[in-house]
Amino acid sequence: MGIQNKFMVVFRIGDKVETLDDVIGGIVTGILGDDITIETDDGFLLDFQSDELIKMAKTDRIQVSNHEVAQVKAEKEAPKKRKQQTIKPKERNAPKMEVDLHIQQLTNSTKGMSNYEMLNLQLETAQRQLEFAIKKRIQKVVFIHGVGEGVLKEELNYLFRRYENVKYYDAEYQKYGLGATEVYIFQNT
Numbered sequence: 001m002g003i004q005n006k007f008m009v010v011f012r013i014g015d016k017v018e019t020l021d022d023v024i025g026g027i028v029t030g031i032l033g034d035d036i037t038i039e040t041d042d043g044f045l046l047d048f049q050s051d052e053l054i055k056m057a058k059t060d061r062i063q064v065s066n067h068e069v070a071q072v073k074a075e076k077e078a079p080k081k082r083k084q085q086t087i088k089p090k091e092r093n094a095p096k097m098e099v100d101l102h103i104q105q106l107t108n109s110t111k112g113m114s115n116y117e118m119l120n121l122q123l124e125t126a127q128r129q130l131e132f133a134i135k136k137r138i139q140k141v142v143f144i145h146g147v148g149e150g151v152l153k154e155e156l157n158y159l160f161r162r163y164e165n166v167k168y169y170d171a172e173y174q175k176y177g178l179g180a181t182e183v184y185i186f187q188n189t
Contacts, residue, residue, distance in 0.1 A: 009055050011036055016056040019048060020072065025056070044173065096140045096182075099129045101152065123155055130183065134165070139185050142171045146179040156181055 011017065011028055017038055018025040024046065030037035034050050101122045103110055110118060126143055133141045145152045160168040160183060171180035 009050075011050060011053065011055060017053045018056055020052055020054060046174075096142055097129070097133055097138050098142045098144060099126065100144045101126060101156075102144070102146055119152060119155065122152055123159060126156055127159060130159075130163070130166075133183075134163075134185055137185075137187055139187065141183045141185070142176065142180050143183065144171075144176060144180045147177070148179075153181065 011031060013028050013031065015028045016025070017028055017036075024038075024040055026038035026040040026046070028036055029039045029045065035047050036050055036053060037045055037047050038053070039045055103118050103122065106121055106125055107113075113121075122145075129143075130141060132138075143156060145156060157168065160166055160181075165186045166183050167186075168181055168183045170178070171182040
């Protein structure tokens with residue numbers, strides 16, 4: 001089973017593809033309507049519309065004609081209608097609280113602070129904000145910790161494991177990348 005976009009390219013599971021607007025490539029792993037899921041070369045699963053992808057030949061050459069390239073350029077230059085993002089009812093009623101734990105957001109100067117002191121300040125802030133969210137019955141909190149060496153992320157995971165009424169997981173990749181953890185707080189415990 002495959003899907004055909006407006007440039008008459010048929011996508012099938014297993015095809016090697018690249019995005020038109022970004023430097024992302026991978027293998028098609030799923031097709032649902034006009035949505036195509038690819039596994040990137042780095043192992044991430046991402047969803048795209050069929051007209052955002054181009055199929056790569058076995059020799060890694062693009063299979064498009066000059067006419068197709070001209071159509072894509074014309075489409076890119078034409079003003080786009082803004083899609084109004086639809087919000088699911090559950091998401092509408094569940095605002096997310098974001099806590100940026102980058103050290104420059106927590107203090108004016110790190111001069112004279114050891115790595116241990118900076119880490120403790122970040123963890124104390126995270127614990128204080130999590131306690132606040134539990135007290136105020138906020139269901140979702142996103143802790144933005146950055147990628148770095150992963151020390152802060154591991155310490156946050158250790159902190160979150162001490163709470164019975166929370167589950168935590170990587171935050172939405174498309175919005176935060178790899179540098180954030182989302183905590184869901186169960187309210188009826």
